[in-house]
Each structure stands twice: as C-alpha cells, then as structure tokens.
Amino acid sequence: MLNALTKFFGSKSDREVKRLSHIVAQINQHFEAYESLSDAQLRAKTDEFRSRLNDGETLDEILPEAFAAVKSACKRMLGDTWDAAGLKVTWDMVPYDVQLIGGIVLHQGRIAEMATGEGKTLVATLPLYLNALEGKGAHLITVNDYLARRDSQWMGKIFEFLGLSVGCILAHMPNDERREAYRADITYGTNNEFGFDYLRDNMAIRPEDVVQRGHHYAIVDEVDSVLIDEARTPLIISGPVSRSTHKFGELKGHVDKLVKKQNELVNHLVAEAEKLLAEETADSEYKAGINILTAYRGAPKNKRLLKLLQEPGTKRLMGRIENDYLRDKRMPEIDEELYFAIDERHHTIDLMEKGREELARSMRADAEVFILPDMAEELSRIEGMDISAERKLEMRQRIEDVFLDRSERNHNITQLLRAHMLYERDIEYVVEDNARVVIVDEFTGRLQYGRRYSDGLHQAIEAKENVQIERETQTIATITLQNYFRLYDKLAGMTGTAETEEQEFYDIYKLDVVVIPTHKPVIRQDHDDVIYKTKKEKYEAVLNEIEGCYHKRQPVLVGTTNVEVSETISRLLQRRKIPHEVLNAKHHQREAEIVARAGQPGSITIATNMAGRGTDIKLGKGVVELGGLRIIGTERHEARRIDRQLRGRSGRQGDPGESRFYLSLEDDLMRLFGSERIAGIMDRLGVQEGEVITHPMITRSIGKAQKRVEAQNFAIRKHLLEYDDVMNRQREVIYDRRRRVLFGEEIEDLVLEMMDEWIESLFDRTTEEGTSIESWNLEDLQRALASVIRVFLDLNLEELPSLDRDELLEKVKQMARESFERRKGEVDPELLPNFLQGTILGYIDEEWKDHLYEMDRLKEGVGLRAYGQRDPLVEFKREGYSLFEEMLDRINEKSLKSIFQSRILTLTKPKESIPAEQMAAVHRQAAGMAYAYAQAPQQERQESQAPAQAQGQAPAKPQPIRKGKAPGRNDPCPCGSGKKYKYCHGR
Ligand code: ADP
Ligand code: MG
Numbered sequence: 001m002l003n004a005l006t007k008f009f010g011s012k013s014d015r016e017v018k019r020l021s022h023i024v025a026q027i028n029q030h031f032e033a034y035e036s037l038s039d040a041q042l043r044a045k046t047d048e049f050r051s052r053l054n055d056g057e058t059l060d061e062i063l064p065e066a067f068a069a070v071k072s073a074c075k076r077m078l079g080d081t082w083d084a085a086g087l088k089v090t091w092d093m094v095p096y097d098v099q100l101i102g103g104i105v106l107h108q109g110r111i112a113e114m115a116t117g118e119g120k121t122l123v124a125t126l127p128l129y130l131n132a133l134e135g136k137g138a139h140l141i142t143v144n145d146y147l148a149r150r151d152s153q154w155m156g157k158i159f160e161f162l163g164l165s166v167g168c169i170l171a172h173m174p175n176d177e178r179r180e181a182y183r184a185d186i187t188y189g190t191n192n193e194f195g196f197d198y199l200r201d202n203m204a205i206r207p208e209d210v211v212q213r214g215h216h217y218a219i220v221d222e223v224d225s226v227l228i229d230e231a232r233t234p235l236i237i238s239g240p241v242s243r244s245t246h247k248f249g250e251l252k253g254h255v256d257k258l259v260k261k262q263n264e265l266v267n268h269l270v271a272e273a274e275k276l277l278a279e280e281t282a283d284s285e286y287k288a289g290i291n292i293l294t295a296y297r298g299a300p301k302n303k304r305l306l307k308l309l310q311e312p313g314t315k316r317l318m319g320r321i322e323n324d325y326l327r328d329k330r331m332p333e334i335d336e337e338l339y340f341a342i343d344e345r346h347h348t349i350d351l352m353e354k355g356r357e358e359l360a361r362s363m364r365a366d367a368e369v370f371i372l373p374d375m376a377e378e379l380s381r382i383e384g385m386d387i388s389a390e391r392k393l394e395m396r397q398r399i400e401d402v403f404l405d406r407s408e409r410n411h412n413i414t415q416l417l418r419a420h421m422l423y424e425r426d427i428e429y430v431v432e433d434n435a436r437v438v439i440v441d442e443f444t445g446r447l448q449y450g451r452r453y454s455d456g457l458h459q460a461i462e463a464k465e466n467v468q469i470e471r472e473t474q475t476i477a478t479i480t481l482q483n484y485f486r487l488y489d490k491l492a493g494m495t496g497t498a499e500t501e502e503q504e505f506y507d508i509y510k511l512d513v514v515v516i517p518t519h520k521p522v523i524r525q526d527h528d529d530v531i532y533k534t535k536k537e538k539y540e541a542v543l544n545e546i547e548g549c550y551h552k553r554q555p556v557l558v559g560t561t562n563v564e565v566s567e568t569i570s571r572l573l574q575r576r577k578i579p580h581e582v583l584n585a586k587h588h589q590r591e592a593e594i595v596a597r598a599g600q601p602g603s604i605t606i607a608t609n610m611a612g613r614g615t616d617i618k619l620g621k622g623v624v625e626l627g628g629l630r631i632i633g634t635e636r637h638e639a640r641r642i643d644r645q646l647r648g649r650s651g652r653q654g655d656p657g658e659s660r661f662y663l664s665l666e667d668d669l670m671r672l673f674g675s676e677r678i679a680g681i682m683d684r685l686g687v688q689e690g691e692v693i694t695h696p697m698i699t700r701s702i703g704k705a706q707k708r709v710e711a712q713n714f715a716i717r718k719h720l721l722e723y724d725d726v727m728n729r730q731r732e733v734i735y736d737r738r739r740r741v742l743f744g745e746e747i748e749d750l751v752l753e754m755m756d757e758w759i760e761s762l763f764d765r766t767t768e769e770g771t772s773i774e775s776w777n778l779e780d781l782q783r784a785l786a787s788v789i790r791v792f793l794d795l796n797l798e799e800l801p802s803l804d805r806d807e808l809l810e811k812v813k814q815m816a817r818e819s820f821e822r823r824k825g826e827v828d829p830e831l832l833p834n835f836l837q838g839t840i841l842g843y844i845d846e847e848w849k850d851h852l853y854e855m856d857r858l859k860e861g862v863g864l865r866a867y868g869q870r871d872p873l874v875e876f877k878r879e880g881y882s883l884f885e886e887m888l889d890r891i892n893e894k895s896l897k898s899i900f901q902s903r904i905l906t907l908t909k910p911k912e913s914i915p916a917e918q919m920a921a922v923h924r925q926a927a928g929m930a931y932a933y934a935q936a937p938q939q940e941r942q943e944s945q946a947p948a949q950a951q952g953q954a955p956a957k958p959q960p961i962r963k964g965k966a967p968g969r970n971d972p973c974p975c976g977s978g979k980k981y982k983y984c985h986g987r
Pocket of ligand 1: 092093094095099114115116117118120121122614615616741810
C-alpha cells in the first residue's frame with residue numbers, strides 16, 4: 001500500500017531527481033555546443049568562468065556550462081592511457097545523465113546515494129571543478145591513502161586538461177609537500193590526514209609552518225563510513241607527559257610486601273569467620289560477620305572470601321553489618337584493622353595507619369612521610385611569621401615541595417595497591433610476551449592494543465607484572481571527525497548506502513540524502529535470509545554453497561563482520577582444499593588489486609566490510625552466464641547499511657548477481673537483540689531442531705531488530721557528540737586566539753584585550769558586584785595589579801565610601817593602557833611583536849595542553865556523579881566552562897606578567913614545541929563490520945549508561961583518594977597533578 005503510494009506520487013528523491021533533470025538538459029546543450037571548440041578554447045573556459053565569478057555571477061549560474069566543460073574534456077580524453085597509483089588506466093568515461101544529477105546534488109552540499117559501480121569517482125569531478133573555480137580550494141576525502149592516490153591520479157587528468165591543479169595528501173608527507181598539495185585547486189586525501197593537518201596547523205609556532213588554507217568545500221567519499229563509523233573516535237595527537245615523576249620502581253618492593261601482609265591478614269580473618277560461623281550462636285555469627293566485612297574491605301577478590309560469600313546467608317550477614325556500621329558511622333573501626341581499606345564499589349583505596357607504619361618500617365622512613373601537610377594551616381602560619389618576604393617565599397616553596405612529593409608518593413602507592421587488589425591478570429588485562437600489559441575489553445574480551453589505563457594505573461600494573469614501565473603520554477590536541485567536517489563552508493558526501501542513516505546525517509551535519517537512480521536497472525536477486533539454530537550448522541551451509549559455486553566457477557564474495565570470522569571460514573575452506581583470498585582491510589593497495597579480480601571465474605574472496613571498499617568488481621568472461629557475482633553474508637551486521645553495502649558489491653551497472661545472508665540464533669545480533677522474538681516466530685512456524693528456515697517474516701523481523709540497534713547506536717553517537725560540543729566551542733575560541741597571535745598583525749590590540757579581560761576577572765574575584773566596599777578585597781586587587789601589569793592603584797581612604805565599582809574598573813583599565821604604553825617605551829620596538837608573540841603563544845599552548853588533560857579527567861569524573869542523580873552532561877558543561885574560564889584567566893595573567901615583568905627583553909625564540917618524533921597521531925579505526933555497540937570504549941558506555949551504574953555496577957575509573965582534611969582551594973591537589981586543588985580534584 002505504502003509502496004504503491006510512493007510509486008504513484010514519487011518519493012522525495014524521485015521528485016528531487018525530476019526537478020534537476022532540466023539542468024541536465026542545459027548541461028547537454030552546452031556540451032553539444034562545445035563540440036566545435038578547440039582544446040585550447042575549451043581550456044579557456046576555465047578563465048572565463050573565473051572572471052565571470054569575479055564579476056558577480058554565482059556558481060549555480062555557471063554550473064551548466066562548467067559541468068559541460070568537464071563532460072567535454074572527458075569525451076576528448078577517450079582512449080588516452082596513463083598510470084594511476086601503479087595501475088594503467090585507459091580513459092573510457094563520459095558522464096551519464098544520472099552522474100550529472102549526482103554532481104549537482106554534491107554541488108548543493110548534500111549526500112548523493114549512488115550504488116557501487118555507478119562511477120562516483122567521476123561524479124565528484126564535476127562539482128570539484130566548479131567549486132574550485134572560486135580559488136579557495138576543494139577537498140575530496142577518501143577512506144584510505146591508496147584511494148586518495150589512485151583517484152587523484154586517475155581523475156587528475158580531467159582537471160589538468162581544463163587548467164586546474166591537483167594535489168594529494170599522503171601519510172608521512174613532509175610539510176612543504178603538504179602545503180603545496182593544499183595550494184592546488186583540488187586536493188585529495190584521507191580524513192585522517194586532513195584532520196591531523198588541521199590539528200598540527202594549530203600547534204604551529206611559525207606562520208610558515210601552517211599548511212592548510214581554509215575549509216571551503218569538501219566531498220566525502222564513502223560518507224557513511226567516514227561520518228558515521230569513523231567519526232565516533234576522535235583524532236588525537238599525543239606526546240609524552242612533560243612531568244613524569246613516578247616512583248613505581250622504588251615503591252614496588254615495599255608495596256608487594258604490604259599486599260602480602262594484607263592477604264595473610266584477610267586469610268586469617270576468613271578462617272576465623274568460618275570457625276565462628278560453625279559455632280552457630282547469634283553472638284558468634286555477628287562476630288563472624290564483622291570478620292567477613294573486614295576481610296571484604298581488605299581484599300574483595302580474595303578467593304577464600306569469595307567462596308565463603310557463596311554460602312547461603314553470608315552475603316546478607318555482611319550486608320547487615322555493613323549497614324549497622326555505616327549507620328553508626330563506625331566504618332573507620334573496621335578499616336583500622338587493615339593495612340589499607342578498599343571500597344570496591346568506588347574503586348578507591350585508603351592507606352591506613354597500620355599500613356603507613358608497615359611501609360615506613362619497610363622503607364626505613366618516618367611514617368609521617370605518608371601524611372600530607374595541611375597546606376591552609378601551614379601557609380597561614382608562614383604568612384603570620386615575622387620574617388622577610390623572601391624568607392617567606394622560600395618557606396612556602398619548601399612546604400609546597402613537601403606536599404607535592406608526598407602526594408605523588410601516596411598516589412603511586414595507591415595505584416600500585418589498585419593494580420594488585422582490583423586488577424587481575426588474564427581478566428582485566430593480559431601480559432603479552434612478558435613485555436606488554438594489554439587491556440581486555442570487558443564485554444567482547446578483545447585485546448585493546450594501544451589503549452592504556454589513565455592516571456598512572458597502567459604503569460602501576462606494569463610495575464606489578466615486572467615489565468618495562470612505559471612513559472605516560474597525554475593528549476596535546478584532539479578533534480572528532482564530526483567537528484572537523486563541520487568546519488567546512490560547504491560539505492557534501494557520496495556513498496552507496498546513506499538512506500538508512502538519513503536522519504543522522506540531517507540531525508548532525510544538516511546534510512540531506514538524495515537517492516540517485518542507477519544508470520541501468522539493478523537485476524541482482526536478493527534472497528531472504530536462511531537461519532540455523534547453531535553457528536556450526538550455518539558455517540556448514542556456507543561452505544557447501546561456496547563449494548557448489550567453486551565447482552561451477554561462479555565467483556563468490558563472502559562478507560564477514562570481523563577478522564576472526566574471516567579466519568574461521570578460511571580454515572574451513574582450506575580443509576576442503578578450496579583456494580581463496582582473505583582480506584582484512586590492512587593492505588589497501590594489495591587488497592584493492594585482489595578485490596578487482598573477485599569477479600573472475602572461480603575466484604573466492606573473503607572480506608570484512610571495509611576491505612577493498614572503493615574498488616570496482618568487474619565480471620570476468622563468462623561470469624554473466626553463470627549468474628554473476630554471488631554474495632554470501634555470514635552474519636547480519638547491526639546496521640542495515642553495512643548489509644546493503646555488501647549486497648551492493650554485486651549487480652553493478654546492470655550486471656546479474658545474487659545475494660543471501662546465512663544466520664544462526666547464536667549470532668551476536670540475534671543473541672543481543674532479537675533472538676527471543678525470532679525464536680518465537682520459529683516456534684509458531686513449527687520449526688524443529690536442526691531444521692533450516694527461511695521466511696520473509698523473519699527477514700523483516702531481523703530488519704526491525706537492526707533498526708532498534710541503529711537507533712540505539714545513533715543515540716550513543718549523539719550523546720558523545722554533546723560532550724564533544726563542549727570541547728569544540730572551547731577549541732574554537734583557543735584556536736582563534738592562537739591564530740591571531742601566530743599571524744599577529746594586531747598583536748598589541750590583543751594585549752589590550754587580554755588586559756581588559758584579566759582586569760575584569762580580577763575585579764570579579766576581589767570586588768564582588770553588588771556588595772559593599774568593606775567586603776572588597778582591595779589589598780589583593782592592588783597587589784595583583786602591581787605585580788602583574790605594574791599598575792599602582794593608590795586608594796584614598798576618604799574617597800573610599802563613595803567609590804563606584806564600575807568607575808574604578810574603568811579607571812584601572814585606563815591605567816593599564818598607560819602602563820602598557822610606558823612598558824613599550826622600555827622595549828626595542830623592533831623586538832616587541834616577536835616578544836609578545838612568543839610569550840603569548842607559549843602560554844596558550846602550555847595551558848591548553850593542561851586544560852585538555854583536565855577536561856579528560858572531568859569527563860571521567862562526571863560519569864561517577866550520576867550517583868547523585870545529577871545529569872553528567874549538565875555537570876560537564878558547567879564545570880567545563882568554568883575550567884575554561886580559569887584557563888583563559890591563567891593565560892592572560894601569565895602572559896601579561898611576563899610581558900610586563902621580564903627584565904631583559906631579547907628576541908625570544910618561541911618555546912620549543914614537542915619534537916615531531918615524540919608525537920603520535922592516533923585515530924582508532926572503526927572496526928569495519930564489528931559490533932560498534934559492544935565495542936564502545938568503556939568510558940563512552942558509562943556515559944551512555946549512567947542509570948545502569950546507579951544500580952550498583954561500579955564504574956572502573958580511578959578516583960582520587962582524599963586523606964584527612966580536604967585541602968584549601970588554592971593548595972596543590974593531593975592527587976599529585978601539581979595543579980592547584982581547585983583546578984584539579986577540588987572542583
Ligand atoms: P563507485 O565509486 O560509484 O563504486 P567507481 O567510481 O569506482 O564507482 O566506478 C566504477 C567503474 O564504473 C569505473 O571503473 C568505470 O569502469 C565505470 N564507469 C563509471 N562511470 C562511467 C561512464 N560514465 N562511462 C563508462 N564507464 C563508467
Ligand atoms: Mg567509489
């Protein structure tokens with residue numbers, strides 16, 4: 001019914017396509033007219049278009065002629081041959097009408113859905129040419145380096161024919177070549193390269209190091225894969241932590257001993273408890289409960305304890321006693337029995353008095369070294385001393401050092417204890433080759449190479465396992481692909497499969513999808529799924545089908561959701577002695593060559609989703625008669641899009657073909673999301689054990705399950721994006737400021753702005769609006785003004801009562817300007833701009849880097865607050881904002897102080913940036929067809945599943961330990977970060 005209706009009135013895309021056909025007619029008219037032009041005259045069109053644009057004509061007006069010029073160039077090149085990424089190509093393409101329509105859609109900044117093999121590579125050249133005429137660059141984004149190179153060389157000839165230049169950005173390309181490529185009219189490259197260049201540009205310390213020249217127009221090829229699959233993980237540039245002061249090596253032996261002691265103690269407690277329980281009196285039972293609770297606080301993963309807790313009633317007994325103690329606030333009594341106390345739910349560990357003494361004995365030190373000085377008290381004591389200011393400063397520094405030193409040590413000890421007590425080898429992590437600690441994903445059990453626990457925990461585990469302790473790294477720049485692509489003035493995309501994700505493209509990128517009809521009708525047969533009860537039966541059937549095709553010489557492409565399945569099928573095929581190829585999206589060029597042959601008679605290719613994407617599968621001789629390329633899906637993906645992608649590999653340009661998915665009730669998708677319903681349907685249909693079933697109802701039902709999962713994944717991505725938006729706005733502000741400094745023509749104006757900003761925030765801190773003068777902190781105000789910008793504010797006591805805050809603020813701003821003028825007088829004007837630039841840039845980079853680190857912590861931290869019924873996102877926004885404000889304030893203050901107070905003003909070289917070889921650019925690739933949901937990194941899941949935590953699942957994120965009294969807001973943070981408490985864990 002619905003189908004009939006849409007056919008009758010036409011779908012949205014049909015109407016769209018119809019609307020664009022009249023432009024196609026115009027293009028073709030111009031094309032005819034151009035036939036009579038010489039090659040040189042055709043080329044001259046480019047200059048003509050450019051000057052007409054200059055004279056105010058719009059791209060839309062020029063489009064029909066520009067597209068006709070491209071089409072004409074294509075026609076003139078027919079039969080030419082050249083080399084593209086090692087492949088000899090013979091030009092054989094003149095855009096079809098549907099391709100012209102696709103080109104218009106791309107020009108309009110939308111997504112063109114065009115099936116595989118429809119020639120999207122060619123389609124893109126039309127809008128690229130048109131939009132490059134504006135001279136601001138047009139970018140084409142491909143999914144891998146190989147395709148960037150191939151397509152730029154393959155299509156490059158068209159642009160050159162018409163007098164435009166083409167560049168290609170590849171990994172490991174030096175900076176000057178990159179800049180050259182960006183200067184070209186049209187630039188090809190992968191999303192990672194474009195994104196990382198953007199980040200690196202914003203770390204440049206000299207204007208000439210910047211390679212990109214703006215973000216004008218981009219077409220993203222395989223747009224679903226880039227903007228949906230890849231976009232979930234951010235691009236990160238990381239470098240070594242500037243201050244690495246861990247003492248794991250030195251502390252390890254002592255902590256090992258302590259752990260041993262605690263384990264002995266816990267074993268003893270459990271043994272006691274067992275004895276007491278055997279007595280079976282109420283009194284002894286209660287005592288046993290206390291022992292059990294103590295043991296649990298001491299070693300929650302102790303084997304003997306866990307066993308005892310399995311006994312009926314013991315868990316309840318422990319809970320009862322815990323409640324009693326919590327209610328009476330007597331938990332410390334329990335903990336005091338221990339060397340250290342563990343709160344398993346919150347993942348925190350407290351070193352107790354007994355433990356401190358034990359450690360001190362073992363280290364031959366004073367137990368006091370584990371106790372943090374009370375900074376507020378110490379500082380006010382020093383302040384009150386009758387000694388010189390210099391001496392005070394010295395004492396302050398000394399006490400600060402003591403604090404830092406001790407908090408660092410405590411933090412290391414706690415992390416080592418955590419590593420021992422809460423992280424089990426072969427469960428939470430594995431040790432590979434006796435050399436590497438690799439995290440195990442708790443849901444999928446997959447090894448998470450390259451990921452590390454944060455906050456020193458990973459090193460603590462390395463210390464525990466006696467492997468080399470690696471240097472900690474930290475993020476120095478990061479952006480998600482989503483936000484990178486939002487930088488473009490105009491964005492467009494193309495892919496074979498966008499329709500199912502239409503909503504997401506629109507919601508997140510404001511891109512709408514137009515489905516372009518195929519050049520020739522698709523005659524591929526897509527069969528209903530067949531479903532088996534077990535995987536074993538399913539693979540058996542798959543193998544039989546492959547073998548059948550192999551004997552007929554019909555080519556087969558087997559699609560898998562991940563590498564493991566590919567390998568399983570490959571092993572089974574080897575057993576049957578059937579030759580085949582396996583592709584895992586690792587060696588793009590080689591795999592492209594293999595996939596290109598996948599349509600040859602008798603060829604059998606097993607590939608994960610991404611492998612060989614972008615390479616056309618042409619059918620070999622006689623294959624049409626055999627029914628074309630046969631597609632076998634070994635599992636349904638959680639997104640319908642990926643399944644369509646696989647099917648689309650066959651039946652290109654009107655070729656025959658067939659596709660079928662083989663499923664089992666044991667498949668992930670079925671287990672996770674639909675097996676009950678499907679099992680229900682199977683029962684209703686009366687399917688017996690061991691029987692195969694295929695039924696449209698089941699295919700539909702699976703489709704529904706997929707839709708649910710898609711919606712869920714979309715929600716997760718959207719949620720992540722909301723977090724990232726906070727960062728994105730901050731990044732925009734900082735990068736904008738940075739650029740102004742880097743290219744600083746008006747750097748002095750910026751200094752004035754910074755002064756105003758800083759003064760305003762100083763006023764906010766010291767003279768709260770709407771309060772009386774008596775409560776103002778004028779002393780602080782005066783001191784800060786003097787010490788930072790050399791403004792000496794002389795306040796006349798008589799005038800005070802009539803003082804108006806705003807007047808005072810204005811007066812101070814005026815004085816600041818004068819002070820800056822005086823300062824300029826002291827400085828060689830030649831050197832001034834450079835000096836200002838170097839100073840401000842240095843502080844921006846330093847503070848931004850620290851800020852990124854803090855934002856990471858904040859993000860981890862807010863997840864935990866879901867306990868307090870507060871919305872973590874709201875918290876994140878609020879606190880992220882105030883952290884950011886504080887950072888801007890620090891940048892201002894530090895820069896100004898340095899500008900006003902540096903005694904010798906030499907030509908300062910900008911601060912050394914981190915050497916490139918120490919930086920790592922990482923983008924965790926989406927794992928092709930693997931299950932995104934189950935694979936979401938733990939943290940992301942926590943964010944999206946905050947409510948689940950409240951039901952008692954402890955989030956496994958490190959939490960700071962607080963000892964004794966909370967430090968003052970301006971004290972160094974006890975976590976050992978070296979930052980003030982208010983900027984760190986005291987938020
Ligand atoms: P897609 O990216 O849409 O999957 P490609 O750009 O890889 O497709 O093109 C696939 C193949 O289709 C090309 O190698 C070419 O042989 C063929 N093709 C595309 N457009 C034309 C055309 N206008 N005329 C002839 N062949 C074409
Ligand atoms: Mg393609």
